[in-house]
Amino acid sequence: MKNKLIYLSVAIAFVAFTSCKNEVSAQSDSNETKGYEGKEITAEFDAEIDKLVAQMTLEEKIGMLHGNSMFTSGGVKRLGIPELKMADGPLGVREEISRDNWSPAGLTNDFATYYPAAGALAATWNTEMAYTFGNSVGQELRARDKDMLLSPAINIVRTPLGGRTYEYLTEDPFLNKKMAVPMVVGLQDNDVMACVKHFAANNQETNRDFVDVQIDERTLREIYLPAFESAVKEGKAYSIMGAYNKFRGEYLCENDYMLNKVLRDEWGFKGIVVSDWAAVHSTVKSLNNGLDIEMGTPKKFNEFFLADKLIAAAKAGEVSEAEIDKHVKRILRSLFQVKAMGGKDRVKGSIATEAHYQDAYKIAAEAVVLLKNENNALPLKLEDVKSIAVIGNNATKKNALGGFGAGVKTKREVTPLDGLKNRLPSSIKINYAEGYLERYDEKNKGNLGNITSNGPVTIDKLDPAKLKEAIDAAKNSDVAIIFAGSNRDYETESSDRSSLKLPFGQEELIKKVLEVNPKTIVVMVAGAPFDIEEIKNKTNALVWSWFNGSEGGNALADVLLGKINPSGKLPWTMPKKLMDSPAHATNSFPGDRTVNYAEGILVGYRWFDTKKVEPLYPFGYGLSYTTFAFDNAKTDKKSYTVDETITVSLTVKNTGKVDGKEVVQLYASKSDSKITRAAQELKGFQKVLVKTGNSETVTIKIPVKELAYYNVETKKWTVEPGNYTLKLGSSSRDIKKEVNVIVK
Structure with a gap:
């Protein structure tokens, strides 16, 4: 989200070996997010929504598709449709901002809890903490009578120089998605929308308003999209924020491939796409290519691309009223989903409490x-x-x-x-x-x-x-x-x-x-x-x-x-x-x-x-005041088919003098692969408390589908058969045990 100085900012396919492989329709997930399944947007109120839309004027419909204050989009008072009320939130719920500029509203009741930044949350390697974070912030959001939190930000940390590294989670797509899903579910359990951002490939602040990001399809699918896909499919995120930058030549808030083909057609996203503030560059193209709400920085709200310009385009026949209705219905469905409409009891929330x-x-x-x-x-x-x-x-x-x-x-x-x-x-x-x-x-x-x-x-x-x-x-x-x-x-x-x-x-x-x-x-x-x-x-x-x-x-x-x-x-x-x-x-x-x-x-x-480059400190590294020994690593069997799940277990013993928590990290490796692969990839982790002198058994489940790579030629996730080494350690460079499995 931009602050007051924002408006100062300037506005290959990868060929893979494919014979003798098992194709899978999608990459599925291992056990760490079980129990964190979001609630789907339902069609329960569709008949009521259709009636409302039928009574609305063109101007009222379009009023819902753009900001009418700094952090609200329009409602229709005469039909009982409220404004959609948003708040920033990577560190907790932002203070109230004036309706038409970035200055604070000067209230005395908008103090909130300051939560650790997302980088800190990721460093816990604890999905329960991610749920706690989302749920706690969600309660504060409701206490402030908001509908949508503009968070979490789940872009990959691509460069250590990134200005928002503190606000993003991690450099790893697996850890990213495992932390993102519980955050989304925790938030939305409080009758609010998570707005997952910034979709997608928004990995630098430098030239972010116009830089055109080029990523080959396999890299896009394996690195930059998994957390967003899991947030949509498992977390059932109700909203997504489009990013500032271009992707393959098209701005991301008007990118048909990303917003329509991938997000909606492939992943089945039913929620609303909100622009980042002043990230919109067109009227008809933005609407047709998947944007639902345009938000922005101070110019007159009726001057937004999806405001007066859209009314003119609709009257000129450049965009159909049926297309406009589609976006209005998405917004109404989301408002009903979080009980901002429909008369159901809604979470009241609490803010800045000792809890x-x-x-x-x-x-x-x-x-x-x-x-x-x-x-x-x-x-x-x-x-x-x-x-x-x-x-x-x-x-x-x-x-x-x-x-x-x-x-x-x-x-x-x-x-x-x-x-x-x-x-x-x-x-x-x-x-x-x-x-x-x-x-x-x-x-x-x-x-x-x-x-x-x-x-x-x-x-x-x-x-x-x-x-x-x-x-x-x-x-x-x-x-x-x-x-x-x-x-x-x-x-x-x-x-x-x-x-x-x-x-x-x-x-x-x-x-x-x-x-x-x-x-x-x-x-x-x-x-x-x-x-x-x-x-x-x-x-x-x-x-x-x-x-x-x-x-x-x-x-x-x-x-x-x-x-x-x-x-x-x-x-x-x-x-x-x-x-x-x-x-x-x-x-x-x-x-x-x-x-x-x-x-x-x-x-x-x-x-x-x-590349065998020595880091100062590796991914997953962190010491304890005690010491741990890993032993007895094994899998439930030696060979698996594509639809099975590998169960890995090992014993963690606390060999030191104080109780402590260890994170068992599981990396998968395939040394004889016919395709280009990383030396190893994180595919599972578990945080466990072990009392001094005691041992605990840790079990990590990996669906074989999690070992898939994205096959560009077939456009499908594909599991390569053969031998895999599963490495268990306390960082990416401290592997203590290995087990081998065969995928048929």
């Missing part, structure tokens, strides 16, 4: 990733500690608001410093020093949404007085904790980052503090990868936190002090250097007017593992 803050805490606590812990530096042992230096602007920085994406107005945002004050005994003195200043070069800040290097330009020289204060605090304390990384003004919608370098001179600060106090723990607060190799090599303890919600500081303090055993795993690969990442190694980011996804199916860890 919701605790939902945010639970997600945040499971999201924190322990990257390094030498000499058991963590959890902190407080017996001989009388003082702790807390250093860094990020110790006190708040991230609920900020940047050019949608934030949350909240009464509670516990910062890392607050969290330590809340959790440390009063006998321990906290010596706080800001350390670095968050400063931007106002003269050279560039144009938002233009090109990558024109994102926020930072001033990276340390302030001598602030540096001295930090060094003195570290010298005079038993332990130091530096809170470094990023924030939501630096990582932001509408501009990608220009490099992986830590901003504001933080790297120099960290090195200087480590020189005077080797007992220094480094905590990164950020939503996307940074170049932290030197820091990793110098410090004993490195922790990754996120834009982690209202209770983020308390959750982080509980991890540092050992009340919570960290169980987060990275949802993307952290490269040693930018050019190791596939979009950069192939010189195919950001493109100019066109971007060709030259890395194909080798996105994220698929590239690193296939």
Whole structure:
């Protein structure tokens, strides 16, 4: 969603070997989302809808197809049809905005819970947390009397520089869909619509308003569409948001192939397609090619493409009234589905409650990733500690608001410093020093949404007085904790980052503090990868936190002090250097007017593992305060047919001294494949709590159809027969057990 500066933004088939293969109609899913099945839009009210449409004038119908305020589309008051009321929501329900401009409405009753960003949610690797997230936000949305949440954003993380990486989930299509479905179901269980975005291939902010994305069909199907397909087929999402960019030459809000042929004809989508704000470029073409509602930034609402221009086109016979009726009926069906119409009791909801803050805490606590812990530096042992230096602007920085994406107005945002004050005994003195200043070069800040290097330009020289204060605090304390990384003004919608370098001179600060106090723990607060190799090599303890919600500081303090055993795993690969990442190694980011996804199916860890490139931290990586042993890996049998399900089981033993959660990750590999494949692909995962000294049996089910590749020639998902290796580990680079199966 664009903020007030949006309107400043400038407006091959893959040939595969196909003999001797088993074709399957669609890729189906394994067991992690069982129980998360959405409710289908029904035809229950169709007769009533037909009666309503028959009474409407052309102008009333078209009034429903475009924004009539910043976050509503039109209703028909005389027929009892309400406006469709929307709210932004990647971090929780956005504050109320004025009807005709981006300024806040200035209400006192629109405070909400600030939830961890989607990158944090993905780092939990826990589908129950995804449902909790959706359900909790859904209750808040209803308490604000809204019908649609403009969330979740489920685009693939293609480049570590992406301005919205914090808001997206992961680089992996399987993990993406497994987290997206419960979020959608949780939301919609509260009589609201999830608006799943941004459909599709919207993987950069640079030139996003016009860049033409070129992706071969197999890559599109295997990497960029699975989460959307699952959100529609399993989650039964009631709305989809069309993206800004072009795809294969056509804008995505008027793209017949994507909106009609794939979304509706193939997947059976019954809901409504909403444009991103000011992402529409035509009238008749947009309507005919599948757009239902045009939303936008301030120009007069009647000047939208689907407003007066559509009335004129209909009167000139350029578009039929039957076509207009089709879109109106979709909207009415969705309004009936969420009980905005029809007189049924609707969920009332609740907002900014203690229960919701605790939902945010639970997600945040499971999201924190322990990257390094030498000499058991963590959890902190407080017996001989009388003082702790807390250093860094990020110790006190708040991230609920900020940047050019949608934030949350909240009464509670516990910062890392607050969290330590809340959790440390009063006998321990906290010596706080800001350390670095968050400063931007106002003269050279560039144009938002233009090109990558024109994102926020930072001033990276340390302030001598602030540096001295930090060094003195570290010298005079038993332990130091530096809170470094990023924030939501630096990582932001509408501009990608220009490099992986830590901003504001933080790297120099960290090195200087480590020189005077080797007992220094480094905590990164950020939503996307940074170049932290030197820091990793110098410090004993490195922790990754996120834009982690209202209770983020308390959750982080509980991890540092050992009340919570960290169980987060990275949802993307952290490269040693930018050019190791596939979009950069192939010189195919950001493109100019066109971007060709030259890395194909080798996105994220698929590239690193296939090309044998060593990452700084691999996909799925995360340590614990305990240790785990995997044993006794086996399948229920040795060979399977296409319609069967492989059941894999193994024992996870906690061999350490504290209870902990481990994520068992299952990757599939086929070394003798006749087609191009990644070295391995995630096909299952399970998070399990194992008490110290105990063992738990983990079972992961994989439908054989999940092993399919997309056959471009037959336009079908195809399972190649032969031998497959199923690898079980705790990251993509830490495979502990393997089992082999045969697919007939």
